[in-house]
Amino acid sequence: AQKITQTQPGMFVQEKEAVTLDCTYDTSDQSYGLFWYKQPSSGEMIFLIYQGSYDEQNATEGRYSLNFQKARKSANLVISASQLGDSAMYFCAMREASGGSNYKLTFGKGTLLTVNP
Amino acid sequence: NAGVTQTPKFRVLKTGQSMTLLCAQDMNHEYMYWYRQDPGMGLRLIHYSVGEGTTAKGEVPDGYNVSRLKKQNFLLGLESAAPSQTSVYFCASSLGRRNTEAFFGQGTRLTVV
Numbered sequence: 001a002q003k004i005t006q007t008q009p010g011m012f013v014q015e016k017e018a019v020t021l022d023c024t025y026d027t028s029d030q031s032y033g034l035f036w037y038k039q040p041s042s043g044e045m046i047f048l049i050y051q052g053s054y055d056e057q058n059a060t061e062g063r064y065s066l067n068f069q070k071a072r073k074s075a076n077l078v079i080s081a082s083q084l085g086d087s088a089m090y091f092c093a094m095r096e097a098s099g100g101s102n103y104k105l106t107f108g109k110g111t112l113l114t115v116n117p
Numbered sequence: 118n119a120g121v122t123q124t125p126k127f128r129v130l131k132t133g134q135s136m137t138l139l140c141a142q143d144m145n146h147e148y149m150y151w152y153r154q155d156p157g158m159g160l161r162l163i164h165y166s167v168g169e170g171t172t173a174k175g176e177v178p179d180g181y182n183v184s185r186l187k188k189q190n191f192l193l194g195l196e197s198a199a200p201s202q203t204s205v206y207f208c209a210s211s212l213g214r215r216n217t218e219a220f221f222g223q224g225t226r227l228t229v230v
Contacts, residue, residue: 006159045207105148
């Protein structure tokens with residue numbers, strides 16, 4: 001079963017507008033972490049934002065914020081004031097305990113965001 | 118500070134050949150991971166290690182072996198390469214705490230013909 005589901009293979013947004021990238025996850029652990037990474041066309045993986053399962057506040061990092069809804073098991077990434085440089089593949093990931101304290105880091109299939117001028 | 122370094126960056130193999138991909142990190146991280154990235158599939162975990170001398174299977178371990186003899190190095194081996202192993206391989210490392218991000222290498226593009 002998919003641990004991380006990103007239902008939007010591709011998204012388009014106009015420059016300067018906000019966009020939400022969806023991510024839902026599946027875990028039976030009470031303690032876990034959620035991450036978003038950006039992969040531009042050059043290929044490197046860039047860490048954007050982290051949300052812990054016990055964090056009461058939604059995480060924010062500059063123009064990035066994470067809309068964390070624990071009961072729904074969703075961790076959507078919101079990018080405000082989109083820029084042309086935001087065009088990239090975005091991955092949602094989860095770190096959960098696997099057999100005790102061994103933390104696996106699992107990724108979704110990604111969403112390709114295109115920002116139009 | 119080099120971070121995570123993968124060697125080589127590109128490689129073409131013939132079916133049946135073997136090779137080893139090297140991942141080296143200089144951040145004293147406990148955890149190291151090997152992923153493969155294929156179009157439309159995201160990053161899939163091959164193997165990972167939670168410390169020197171330990172390894173564990175991920176989602177797609179078949180056809181690969183790994184070793185973590187030194188804390189800073191994580192090797193991924195293909196004993197008999199197959200065209201289905203054509204992919205981009207990423208290594209990553211992280212501290213052993215849940216809330217710390219993983220740092221990635223630049224990737225290795227492997228083609229098996």
